[in-house]
Amino acid sequence: MNWYxxxxxxxxxxxxxxxxxxxxxNCYCPVIKTIKQYSDRKKKVEVPLFTNYIFVQLDEKDRNLVFLSRGAVRYLYWLGKHAIVKDKEIDTIKEWLAKDADISITQYNVGETIKVxxxxxxxHDAVIKEVTNSHYVLILESLGCVLKMKHKPEEN
Structure with missing residues (x-):
């Protein structure tokens, strides 16, 4: 069965x-813990790692089952076909979230291709699209997605 x-x-x-x-x-909605600031307090909440996306594992013939949920809008497509995520990539996301790993990139310029x-x-190879003091925007062409990753600038 494929992950869609x-x-x-x-x-x-x-x-x-x-x-x-x-x-x-079989569904997977990866979540991360973050602190949300309210007017009177701070609260630790779980938010989805990928906003507006979840992963589902089902047979090709059962793909319409997801639309029994009112919140499901459509499948993600890549190059005119349903985007399929490999089991290894789902496992990697699960491992990463279990470890609470930080992603950091230093001294890269816009347009450079890097290996995450x-x-x-x-x-995965990624092209750096934007660099700011607080984040990098990376394009993962093989997956058809754009990532925005926070980083802490190096202190001298």
Whole structure:
């Protein structure tokens, strides 16, 4: 069975995954813990790693089951076909989240091609699209996605 990427309504990722699991569909919605600032307090919350996306594992013939959830919008396509994620990539994301690993890139320039050396996209080639004081924007052409990764500038 293949892993497919499902695009969801905004802020429906966990809800769609729960609904599909109740229907017997194998789902994965990777989440990270972050601190959210409210007007009167800070709270640690779990938010999806990929906003508006979840992963589902099903047979080709069962792909329409995801639309039984009101929050599922469509499948993600890559080069005119349903985007398929390898089991190894799902396992890598799970391992990375279990370790709470930080991704860091230093001294790179826009347009350079790099090989990601940690995290869920280990050993994938990426093109650096943008560099700021707080983050890098990387294009992973092989996966058809754009990543925005935070970094801490090096202190001299």
């Amino acid at each position: 990427v499902v695009y969801t309504k905004p802020k429906w990722e966990k809800r769609v995954a729960d609904q599909l699991m109740q229907l017997g569909v 050396n940690s995290g869920p996209f280990l050993n």
